[in-house]
Amino acid sequence: xxxxxxxxxxxxxxxxxxxxxxxxxxxxxxxxxxxxxxxxxxxxxxxxxxxxxxxxxxxxxxxxxxxxxxxxxxxxxxxxxxxxxxxxxxxxxxxxxxxxxxxxxxxxxxxxxxxxxxxxxxxxxxxxxxxxxxxxxxxxxxxxxxxxxxxxxxxxxxxxxxxxxxxxxxxxxxxxxxxxxxxxxxxxxxxxxxxxxxxxxxxxxxxxxxxxxxxxxxxxxxxxxxxxxxxxxxxxxxxxxxxxxxxxxxxxxxxxxxxxxxxxxxxxxxxxxxxxxxxxxxxxxxxxxxxxxxxxxxxxxxxxxxxx
Numbered sequence: 269x270x271x272x273x274x275x276x277x278x279x280x281x282x283x284x285x286x287x288x289x290x291x292x293x294x295x296x297x298x299x300x301x302x303x304x305x306x307x308x309x310x311x312x313x314x315x316x317x318x319x320x321x322x323x324x325x326x327x328x329x330x331x332x333x334x335x336x337x338x339x340x341x342x343x344x345x346x347x348x349x350x351x352x353x354x355x356x357x358x359x360x361x362x363x364x365x366x367x368x369x370x371x372x373x374x375x376x377x378x379x380x381x382x383x384x385x386x387x388x389x390x391x392x393x394x395x396x397x398x399x400x401x402x403x404x405x406x407x408x409x410x411x412x413x414x415x416x417x418x419x420x421x422x423x424x425x426x427x428x429x430x431x432x433x434x435x436x437x438x439x440x441x442x443x444x445x446x447x448x449x450x451x452x453x454x455x456x457x458x459x460x461x462x463x464x465x466x467x468x469x470x471x472x473x474x475x476x477x478x479x480x481x482x483x484x485x486x487x488x489x490x491x492x493x494x495x496x497x498x499x500x501x502x503x504x505x506x507x508x509x510x511x512x513x514x515x516x517x518x519x520x521x522x523x524x525x526x527x528x529x530x531x532x533x534x535x536x537x538x539x540x541x542x543x544x545x546x547x548x549x550x551x552x553x554x555x556x557x558x559x560x561x562x563x564x565x566x567x568x569x570x571x572x573x574x575x576x
Contacts, residue, residue, distance in 0.1 A: 292351050297343040297365075302327065303335025303382055306343060306365070308350060318360045319374045320353045321390040322383040323419040323431070331410040335382040343373055354389075354433040362433050375399055381409025384418050389433045469524055470572045476522050498540065499530045499563075506540035508532035508563060524571055526564065533561035 298314060299307035303324030307316050324339075325332040349366040356362050365373040377383035378399040385393070385400035403411055410416045420430055499510040508530040514520050515527045533539050535558060558573040 292349065294347055295350055296347050297345065300336055300340045300344055302332065303339045303377055305360075306339065308348070316360055317350065317352075317365070318356050318362045318431070319377070319383075320351075320362045320364050320433075321386050321393050321396045322374050322377050323386045324377060324383045325410060326419045326422050329417065329419070329422055330413060331382060331416075334409065335377065338377060338380060338382050339373065342367055342371075342376065348373070357429065357432040379403060379408070381406070381411045384420075386431075388420060388430070469569075470574065471524050473523075473573055473575045508561075509539055523573070525562075528564065530563040531560065532563050532568065535559050536561075 293310055295308035295310040297306050298309045299316075301307070301316070304319040304322050305316065306319070307314055324335040343365065346368055348368065351364040351366070352361045353364060354362040367373055367376075374383075375395065378385055378396055379402070381403040385396040387397075390396065403409065417425075423430060497510050498506050499508045501507050509532075510530050511517070514525050514529055517525075531539055556575055558575065560571045560573065562569060562571060
């Protein structure tokens with residue numbers, strides 16, 4: 269369908285191909301077995317999920333009860349967005365969970381010092397690495413202990429098998445590690461962070477001829493080739509995401525994008541951090557109009573997309 273192709277193309281352009289997530293859905297959290305183990309219900313189906321990229325203390329370890337209570341307070345009986353990224357060696361789906369207030373539950377646990385960054389399974393996740401380092405420096409939660417024992421070491425000491433993620437495929441495995449990164453070398457441009465977006469162009473997406481409907485496989489390919497980086501102003505303040513070689517993304521030129529464009533926001537919501545992406549997609553996926561704020565050649569403008 270033309271509309272779906274347009275939405276996928278725009279999503280790939282604005283948020284770097286995140287439309288290609290392996291599986292996403294909305295569900296209600298019906299149970300919490302541990303800080304990083306929850307049960308969700310979608311329709312009549314229930315499934316247990318492990319939280320991606322984090323490892324909460326095992327039952328019997330210090331702060332295991334606090335981690336469970338944290339997840340219960342934030343997620344139990346609430347509708348959440350689920351992004352499945354892998355399958356563990358016990359057959360559970362491994363997922364990111366976004367709360368109704370658009371907070372990433374996985375990240376919140378690490379930030380509160382109630383979970384380790386699961387370095388064994390996601391060694392290149394820069395966002396979790398950074399949050400873990402900050403929690404250690406702040407002696408938050410379990411890091412207030414002199415020498416906390418990681419869940420992986422605890423399991424080994426008890427003769428238990430380690431938790432391992434069995435990825436569905438290399439492309440799927442690689443995507444989350446980069447998508448979460450907010451620590452990559454930023455691109456610095458001259459526009460100020462308080463720039464006012466004026467004027468702009470209107471693009472009627474229905475007038476564009478699409479050769480085919482973009483698929484999830486297309487999105488994965490776009491993600492691997494066009495990973496955004498954080499763009500900053502002269503003072504180092506983040507002002508948007510820079511998408512390399514944007515003109516090579518299918519239909520980008522027809523939609524009016526050019527190489528060097530900085531995607532600064534969508535429908536008035538600033539886009540300055542990769543961690544905002546999932547919530548932004550959920551909020552705008554059914555929009556008939558997308559007002560995309562861009563910075564081109566150091567000058568801010570707005571492009572309005574009318575989607576049939």
